[in-house]
Amino acid sequence: MNQQDWIRVQPGAANYFSYDGALEQIEQFYPATTLSRVLWIGGRRALAAARPYLPSLYDDPRSIRVTFAGHCSESIVAGYVREGQGTDLVIGVGGGSALDTAKAVAHRLAKPFVAIPTIAATCAAWTPLSVWYDDAGRALRFELFPLASQLVLVEPSVLLAAPADYLRAGIGDTLAKWYEARVLCERESDLPLTAQLGLAVSRQIHDVLLAEGPAALEAVARGESNASFLTVVDAVIAGGGLVGGLGERYTRLAAAHSIHNGLTVLPATEKFLHGAKVAYGILVQLALEGREEELKRLDASLECLGLPRRLADLDVDLRQTDAIDAFIAHTLRPGESIHFLAGTVDADRLRRALRCVEGLSG
Helix, strand or coil, X not given: CCHHHCCCCCCCCCCEEECCCHHHHHHHCCCHHHHCCEEEEEEHHHHHHHHHHCCHHHHCCCCEEEEECCCCCHXXXXXXXXXXXXXXXXXXXXXXXXXXXXXXXXXXXXXCEEEEECCCCCCCCCCCEEEEECCCCCEEEEEECCCCCCEEEECHHHHHHCCHHHHHHHHHHHHHHHHHHHHXXXXXXXXXXXXHHHHHHHHHHHHHHHHHHHHXXXXXXXXXXXXXXXXHHHHHXXXXXXXXXXXXXXXXXXXXXXXXXXXXXXXXXXXXXXXXXXXXXXXXXXXXXXXXXXXXXXXXXHHHHCCCCCHHHHCCCCCCHHHHHHHHHHHCCCCXXXXXXXXXXXXXXXXXXXXXXXXXXX
């Protein structure tokens, strides 16, 4: 069997806990000597939100605590690796960029990694993968690691208190799992069983998010947890990561994420979350595929969820030729996953898809 015929199945984190008080589990998995030499990496707001729930080991004077700001970039990761020499464990606290950075640092230090997500905006806590950016915030590539998180600890109260836009973005990013996995799987005549399982999970998660998403967002607005909120959190963090872990290249990225990557070159979009841009990218992907009825249905669902549906929702004007040309050029870079779509995706085809989405009623 050639290497191109097999896939590496990395279902995900070795242990996943999602309940009130989950952070206490960390002391059950590591000896005291390890827990006294921790490299903590977390965003300022994330650490403030999680602080009331963090175990006392966070204050151990022998550990190192760094405040993350920026992107998962080479300069930031290299700096944290230097600071983390001599530590035995890396714990990331925060959202996708902070966790991706902490994962990359743990990999380079050859130390185990624990993820404590403070928002449910991506599956970064679960997935053994980091998305790399340059220091200006432009997406570059992703890197798969040989080992996943040893622990993912979700404290629902922290996520419930986060702004609703984070959960909304998580829904958008995770909805894309189905649409992109379908593209990749439809190209194959003989799918590995694990890829079939990943595709099935992506469809189930899609259905769950559309059914439970509005009620989950209502829970955040009220500040009162409900079953829909807990379900959507698990769907985003665990379910979203499981899809790619089961199917590897058959269930990862297609056009929606390439659209996101293209948008990152436009400064106006920097303030919008990853999943918000990916959600818009799903619409463009459906337009590229010519799935008109499905495009209309999803457009209505995204409206209900409050996710971006038009370029204007991302502060981009289709009439700004230079900006759109830069966006299209970056989206269509060689090696981008948009090229997994059937046929040739060139600038003219992409422009037609953009106009198609802009022309939707509502």
